[in-house]
Amino acid sequence: KQEVTQIPAALSVPEGENLVLNCSFTDSAIYNLQWFRQDPGKGLTSLLLIQSSQREQTSGRLNASLDKSSGRSTLYIAASQPGDSATYLCAVRQAGGFKTIFGAGTRLFVKA
Amino acid sequence: NAGVTQTPKFRILKIGQSMTLQCTQDMNHNYMYWYRQDPGMGLKLIYYSVGAGITDKGEVPNGYNVSRSTTEDFPLRLELAAPSQTSVYFCASSYASGTRGDTQYFGPGTRLTVL
Numbered sequence: 001k002q003e004v005t006q007i008p009a010a011l012s013v014p015e016g017e018n019l020v021l022n023c024s025f026t027d028s029a030i031y032n033l034q035w036f037r038q039d040p041g042k043g044l045t046s047l048l049l050i051q052s053s054q055r056e057q058t059s060g061r062l063n064a065s066l067d068k069s070s071g072r073s074t075l076y077i078a079a080s081q082p083g084d085s086a087t088y089l090c091a092v093r094q095a096g097g098f099k100t101i102f103g104a105g106t107r108l109f110v111k112a
Numbered sequence: 113n114a115g116v117t118q119t120p121k122f123r124i125l126k127i128g129q130s131m132t133l134q135c136t137q138d139m140n141h142n143y144m145y146w147y148r149q150d151p152g153m154g155l156k157l158i159y160y161s162v163g164a165g166i167t168d169k170g171e172v173p174n175g176y177n178v179s180r181s182t183t184e185d186f187p188l189r190l191e192l193a194a195p196s197q198t199s200v201y202f203c204a205s206s207y208a209s210g211t212r213g214d215t216q217y218f219g220p221g222t223r224l225t226v227l
Contacts, residue, residue, distance in 0.1 A: 004154065032214070034215065034216065036218075042220060042221070043116075043202055043218040043219055043220045043221050044155075044202065044204075044216075044218040045218070046215045046216060046217065049214075049215050089154060089155070091154075091155075091216075093214070098143065098145075098160050098162065098168070099157055099160075099170060099171065100145070100157060100216070101154075101171075102147075102154030102155040102156070103154050104152065104153050104154045105154060
């Protein structure tokens, strides 16, 4: 059974710092991996989607990597800003189906 | 272009009552999903649909029902509400797989409390 774990559960950093959020999964038979941002009381916003055949995706200050063999993905945020404060969720879609398994998220706080 | 809309935003139910959570998307997506999110947890898939007339169970389908009569709408029905169904419910949609990938687009959620 696929399990998705995100460490740390919470992170507080000063503005301007580069940071890495981690996501690990137990079953490497995935179709894709997606990173989302969730603001308090809001829905989820997709940040990056990595297909299983890809190694990384970039959008602005965000870079997501995928290593299927080790069951790991990282989300790198460069030059963090207070507006980056949110919960970041990693989600894995299983190969051969439509089920998407979410991690519990990392709550990020960027201090001005 | 409204994306994915959900109604109501908030609802309080008594144990044993029933209700329907509405979800509509205007992006002509084939796939639609219902998730629930409990405090401090990730989302869990309740039901999903790959097109009008086709639905299937996710991880936690017990106590819920869905239907998909049109491409745009995917209502979630709760029968005999129980306190364990207190949660935030999210609807999402995506294109079929392919060159557009299958990025999921989420609605704002419905916060449901069962007392």
